[in-house]
Every structure is written in structure tokens, then in C-alpha cells.
Amino acid sequence: MKHKSIIAFFALGLTLVLAGCSSSSGASGGSSITTPKTISFVQQAKGPGTHVWVQAWSDTGDVEKDSIVNYVYLLKNHKMIKYRIFDRSVTLGKISSMTDDQTIKLARDQDKKYNTSGAVSVVEDYINKNKGHNLENDFDGAAENVVDGQIRVYTNADNTKIVAPSGQASFYSPYQLNPDDAYEPNPVIDKALIQDIKNTPYQEPKAQTISVKSRTDNSGNKIVSQNIRYKSIQLFDGKQAEYNLYKLALKNESDFLQLIKFSEATDYQSSESFLKENDDTGTLNYKLKGRELYRTLYKEHEKELVKNVFGYHSYNGGISLYKPFVNQRIYKTRYIGYHNNSGYLITKAQNDTQKVSFSK
Helix, strand or coil, rough: CCCHHHHHHHHHHHHHHHHHCCCCCCCCCCCCCCCCCEHHHHHHHHCCCEEEEEECCCCCCCCCCCCCEEEEEEEECCCEEEEEEEEEEEHHHHHCCCCHHHHHHHHHHHHHHHHHHHHHHHHHHCCCCCCCCCCHCCCHHHHHHHCCCCCCEEECCCCCCCEECCCCCCCHHHHHHCCCCCCCCCCCHHHHHHHHHHHCCCCCCCECCEEEEECCCCCCCEEEEEEEECCCCCEECCCHHHHHHHHHHHHHHHHHHHHHHHHCCCCCCCHHHHHHHHCCCHHHHHHHHHHHHHHHHHHCCCCHHHCEEEEEEEEECCCCEEEEEEEECCCCCECCCECCCCEEEEEECCCCCCCECCCC
């Protein structure tokens, strides 16, 4: 009888343990953790846990398996990390079967490539007229001017003084100052810029908090769009080259002003044979002196001119989120999220019914 009582006691204890295990406790130790019916980017960016969102786009504007992924956003413990994707072969179809850990690893590898060998290739591809990667977003017209060697020097109205780069000042590009009329990528500048990229240490993106501005409907109660603000990075700052040239021109102001004077002569960029045939010895003299000045002022200072053109230039970035909400299945994965000014910001739904919303 005593043995039966002991067995009954243990059976009761086992039943209680199993009952407790069937309801996993949440962070508060209370009810079981359940998948939320509705999620939002803002809520997850400001909250605990780890979440992965991706920014993607397609030529058609639709969410599809071939949509190209630009960025991966890791939302972790109240902060956001933005990873940039270099290869356009990274598509929604490719990452749809990946786990979050695999996606994060891919994002880290791609971000490093974007900022190192990828940055070199974008310069080389521009020279060779090739395209096909996401870094073209960073390599804007001002950066193209640097590769072309078209770094402008600014003067006052009567060309008697070098002034800081400004939209109000007169300016002269190397295309105007070069007596040999060479408008093409400058191999000396290109080489210096590429070497500067290679010498720049890679910096991993930092975790940061976001700020949010919401727009509501006329009632003031329902959010209809949101603007997410954060610190972003621009790799190429072509205007930095103009500032570098400005500092160089101040040190050699009389020579630069003399070169500008030469360049304003009629037929300055005509061939030497043409000038000799027309007995234009004055302009020919300007041309020969201008050629020497141009070589000295531009081609012997390429390292100075490209300094800090490439780097981790911080600026206030943002994402605009608006309707219609995204709800699209890619293979076996259902993506939900928002449309925005660059395509769509989406994440993998945790079940077949989960939705997104706007939240503060």
C-alpha cells in the first residue's frame, strides 16, 4: 500500500510538470508567447528582439522573385543596422529560402564588398562604360566629374581672385583650361582615386536609433504614411575634390589666374599647326605656356585632388513608408511590408495571416 502511495505521488508530480511544459511562459513569466497578428517596422525597430527587413525593387514595380535587394535592415534590441548590398544577383527569390542568420551573414559580406572591392569596380566600370551593381546609387554626377578629371576652379566676376566653390561664382573646368581640348577620363586622377579607396579601412555599419514622423488622415487618428530618419553613409563626395582644388588654387593663385587668362584667348584650343599657319604667335605662346601650367597645376597634384572624395560621409537619410501594404508570396515565403520611394520595404511573415500596419 505504501508503494502504491509513492507511485501515485510521483504520477501526480509528473502530470503537473507536463502541464507546465505545455504552456511556455513569456518574458513576464505569464501566458505563452504567440505570434503577433500585426507587426510594423517602427514597432520592431524600437522594440526588443531581432528582426530582418529588406529594401528591394524591380523594373516593373511589382514584388517578384527577381526583385533586386538594395539593403538589409537588421532591427535588434531597440536599434537598426543598415547593410548595403552590392551584387544585383541578390534577389528576393534567392533570400526567400534563407534563415535570418543566413541573410544577416550575406548582408555583412555584401556590405564589406560594397565598401571595398565594389567601390573600386564602380570607378573602373564607369571608365569602361559598364553598369550592373547597386553602388551606382552612391556614384553620382559629382563623382563622375572627378573620374573625368573635370574638377572646377572658381573665381570672382572679373577673374582677379580665386574664391570658394559656390553656385554664385564663375568657374572654369579643366576642359576649358586644357589647351589640348582633352575631354575624357583622366587616368592619373582615376589611379589616385582607386588607390585611395584601397587604402581606406572598411567600417562596419553602426547600430543606431531611428526617429519617426507620421502623417495621419483628416481625423488625426489614423496613420497613412511614415518617414523614418536615420544617419546614412555616402561613399563618394565629388564636391570634396572642388574644395581640394580650391585650397591648391589659393596656394598657386597667380598661376591659376594666368592659366584662366590664357584659356580665354581665341583659338586657345586649336592645334599648333593651325596657329602656325595663321601666324597667330600670340595665341600659340599662350597655348604652350598654358600646357605647362595645366600639367603643373592639375596633373602633378592628383593625390591632393582626390583626398577624402571616397570615405564614410555621413548625412541624414530616410525611408518613406506608405500604402498599399505589400502581401506577396515568393516561392514558399510570404512577404509583407510597405511601398516606399525606392520600391518596397518588406519582411517575411511568420504565418499565413500576419499583417503589417503603421504604429508609433
